[in-house]
Amino acid sequence: MAYSMGNRIVKIGTAVLFIALFFSANCLAIGNDEMLKDTILNNPNDAGSYYELGEFYRKSGKLEMAIKLLTKAIELSPEYKEAYYSLGQVYGRKGADSKCLKYTKRAVEIDPNYAEPYYNIAVCYYNGENYKKALTAINKYIEIIQNDPDAYALLANIHANLWPRWNRKKMFEACNKTIQLAPDQADTYANIVQTCIRFGFSELAVMACKEEIKLRLETVEQLELAEVYNNLGKAYKKLGLWSEAIDAYKNEIVLRESLLGEHKNDSGYLDLIFCYLRQGSWVSAITTCKQYLWHYPISLISTLIAYLLVAVFIFISVYIFVFATIGCIRSCKLLTGRKQ
Secondary structure, three states: OHHHHHHHHHHHHHHHHHHHHHHHHHHHHHHHHHHHHHHHHHOOOOHHHHHHHHHHHHHHOOHHHHHHHHHHHHHHOOOOHHHHHHHHHHHHHOOOHHHHHHHHHHHHHHOOOOOHHHHHHHHHHHHOOOHHHHHHHHHHHHHHOOOOHHHHHHHHHHHHHOOOOOHHHHHHHHHHHHHHHOOOOHHHHHHHHHHHHHHOOHHHHHHHHHHHHHHHHHHOOHHHHHHHHHHHHHHHHHHOOHHHHHHHHHHHHHHHHHHHOOOOOOOOHHHHHHHHHHHOOHHHHHHHHHHHHHHOHHHHHHHHHHHHHHHHHHHHHHHHHHHHHHHHHHHHHHHHHHHO
8 A cells, every 4th residue: 555655646746847847948949039139129230140040940949040040140240151941941841842952952062061961951852752863962071070960760661672683782871870879779770671671681670670679579579569560460471481571470369459459450451461472371361351351340341352453454454355355356357358
């Protein structure tokens, strides 16, 4: 009883402390906001004050206000590289990549050794599928800041997208560098897994998934761990290792159902059924199919209808093609007979 009461007191104390910290942080933020506004009122030609307040609004998610203030900072100080970079970040968050590039490029024109904008430029070009320019920008960033694992993860993605496929070697080098710089971060391996699965490098994907699982288990990131098992299953599927893929999808299903509530997430079931069929385990496939139908009838029926519609479409297409071909052959024969 005493132990239970002690636990309750600790929990209540923790909650009170959290609420106090939350409100004090909010009050501090509001205080900073008001102080910056007062600074601007007292000195309306100070570009730094507009920049600081614009940064405050950018970090707070008030993007329109941030744009106005950062634009004003640039008007007052046309060589203000940080303001250009920050304004580029705001437009990047709004999805306006062309404006993001415009202002971010201006920042590096002012100072070619200003590293951070090069990363943003690389991301913008990558999103626009201009991989050669993305490669140039990220290499410049790495030249200035040599030990950023995120930069090497982006470099790996760029090399994976570039043609010809001799870039595979450079992609592996970038992945290995990412691991060297951040061997204890699960997100490092997550980035590598996504790249490798997307471009068919299944052996490296399996290795990265296993390392990520170890790290997720240590940090008890269970929901992320379920996603890792899904990726591991995909990698094993591409390698044709059906038993290993089955184990991965089973682990995913158990984790998702224990975390999200019994039978509230159907992820993994269809992949599991597919693996059983490829392995030739018909009984297991039928059993899993029954479970899936019992718990997720709408999902399974809609999936089967979709497959049936695809099959009907293929059948009709083949039917039309065959009869069109036969018709052409008959027409040719008739024309040949008339000429003779």
